[in-house]
Amino acid sequence: MLQLTKRTEYGLIALVHMVDQGGEFVSAREICDIYPVPRRLLAEVLKDLTRNGLVESQRGANGGYALARTPESITVGTVVTALEGPPALASCSTTDLKKDGAGSCEVESVCPIRDPLHRIREGIWRQMEHTSLRSLVDPRPLSAPLTFSSASANNPSEGSR
Amino acid sequence: MLQLTKRTEYGLIALVHMVDQGGEFVSAREICDIYPVPRRLLAEVLKDLTRNGLVESQRGANGGYALARTPESITVGTVVTALEGPPALASCSTTDLKKDGAGSCEVESVCPIRDPLHRIREGIWRQMEHTSLRSLVDPRPLSAPLTFSSASANNPSEGSR
DNA sequence: ATCAATTAGCACTGAATTAGTGCTACATCC
């Protein structure tokens, strides 16, 4: 329901921690000592991040993980993609809509919401691509990236309910 | 995994159809005749939309559903909220983070990703709030609404609720 | 008055996804 998975959360937490530690290798255990995150699961996530080239791993004693790239070049979008696959908003926006084979959207030809939804999806995606690890660590006002109306300060929406 | 549910898709399709039909009441069956959508499920969705005041319903023969508001005032965000609850991005951004009771985010105090994620979530939310039913029906290039580069700043319109 | 069409309410089943765990092998440092 339009929510990141725990895996992604854990992954982000771990990555942010790595940024904090400079280039040092940090072990899964070390992270779990700080944040209440199931160790085995975090390990699983870290493996995925390694496979996707976001972090480097080093085995053995004193081993662990470290960023394989700069905090600026790793975005939330990258992480989500690595951990959950590329985000789709509706079943019919899963990249290739051509084949009317098995899993693809039945409604396709008549579906009145394809394009607009597609556009929203792109906006979300762009937003995640614009949020780097660096900006997660440094949650300063930041001149541009995240907020598009500069004033996310006054958010009128939340209140009700 | 960051995807709308079928319920929401079906709901949007139905709503768009209602817009097309002007103010006429349309029945669930009628919609299912056009789009390959499971009837009972659509009925369920329509009920939810009714309960949330997005559409009016009329029972009996010739009954059906019609928008309870203007297509401009109903946004994708409204629909998603009605059908899946208010969107959260991570477990810890589920509105009230105060109580450290059962389900709330354990990491809270140490969680390094709360705020930034919160901001992304707001962006997504805003985007959905800025996409009205009308704009789904009229998928014209649209000069501003969706893309955030050009400041969709002007538009706290959603007032109702 | 009766019948057919249609929404309202409630509860349930089955499938898919996600969270989390167990075990073993391999690598590295001391």
Place this chain on the structure above:
DNA sequence: GGATGTAGCACTAATTCAGTGCTAATTGAT
């Protein structure tokens, strides 16, 4: 060689989601 730590694989349990069944209430038409 032993302790620490990642790699890989497979599995279980919990949660969420899609879809269905059945019955009651409402309305219009005959």
